[in-house]
Amino acid sequence: MVLDSEGLWAIARNDSEDARAVLASSREAGVPVLVPAVVLAETLFGDNRDARANQALKKLQVVPVSESVARVAAELKRLADMSGVAGTVDALVVAISAAAGGGVVLTADADDIGKLAGAVSDVRIRPVRV
Amino acid sequence: MLAQAGAQEKEKVSLTLDKPLVDEIRAQFGGRALSTSINELLYAALAQKHLGELVDEMEREAGTPSPEAYDRVLAQWFAED
Numbered sequence: 001m002v003l004d005s006e007g008l009w010a011i012a013r014n015d016s017e018d019a020r021a022v023l024a025s026s027r028e029a030g031v032p033v034l035v036p037a038v039v040l041a042e043t044l045f046g047d048n049r050d051a052r053a054n055q056a057l058k059k060l061q062v063v064p065v066s067e068s069v070a071r072v073a074a075e076l077k078r079l080a081d082m083s084g085v086a087g088t089v090d091a092l093v094v095a096i097s098a099a100a101g102g103g104v105v106l107t108a109d110a111d112d113i114g115k116l117a118g119a120v121s122d123v124r125i126r127p128v129r130v
Numbered sequence: 131m132l133a134q135a136g137a138q139e140k141e142k143v144s145l146t147l148d149k150p151l152v153d154e155i156r157a158q159f160g161g162r163a164l165s166t167s168i169n170e171l172l173y174a175a176l177a178q179k180h181l182g183e184l185v186d187e188m189e190r191e192a193g194t195p196s197p198e199a200y201d202r203v204l205a206q207w208f209a210e211d
Contacts, residue, residue: 021203024189
C-alpha cells in the first residue's frame with residue numbers, strides 16, 4: 001500500500017475512518033505501507049506544523065525514488081496524458097506501487113491515480129479514496 | 131522510521147537459528163548471502179510491527195473503524211476493471 005500526499009495527511013490527522021480501515025487491513029494482511037520520499041517534499045511544511053505527520057512517519061516506511069522508478073513514472077505520465085508537478089508526483093506514487101508489486105494507493109485523487117494505474121500493464125493497482 | 135538496508139553500518143553477530151528456517155530462507159533467496167536475506171526479512175518484520183503500533187495508536191485516539199468503513203475500503207481494494 002502506498003500513500004500519496006492526502007493519504008499521508010489523512011493518517012497524520014487521524015480524521016478518516018476509511019484511512020484507519022485501510023491501515024488496519026494492511027496490518028491484518030501483512031501488506032507493507034510505503035511513503036515515497038517525494039510525497040514528503042509535497043506534503044510537509046518543514047516546521048512545527050509537521051508534528052503529527054512526523055509522528056506517523058516514524059511508524060511508516062519512507063522509500064526513495066530511484067532512477068528506474070522515475071523513468072517508469074515518466075512513461076506512465078505520457079501514457080496517461082498527464083503533465084505538471086502534481087501529475088509527476090502522482091506518477092511517482094503509482095510507479096513505486098508498481099515496483100512494489102502493485103496493490104493499493106490511499107489518495108483523495110482517485111481519478112488521477114486510477115488513470116495512471118490503468119497505464120501500468122504488469123501489475124494491478126487500485127486507488128482507495130480517503 | 132527504519133533506515134533502508136544497504137549503506138548502513140554493519141555489526142557482526144552470532145545467532146543460532148532453527149535449521150528448517152535457515153534451509154527455507156536459503157531456498158527462497160537462493161544465491162544471495164544469508165545475512166542479506168535475513169537483514170531484509172527483519173526490516174520487513176519490524177516495519178509490520180511499527181505499522182501495528184500506528185494502527186493501535188490511531189484506534190485508541192479515534193476508535194476502531196466500522197464494518198461499513200471496511201466494506202467501502204475493501205470494495206475499492208478488490209474492485210474489478
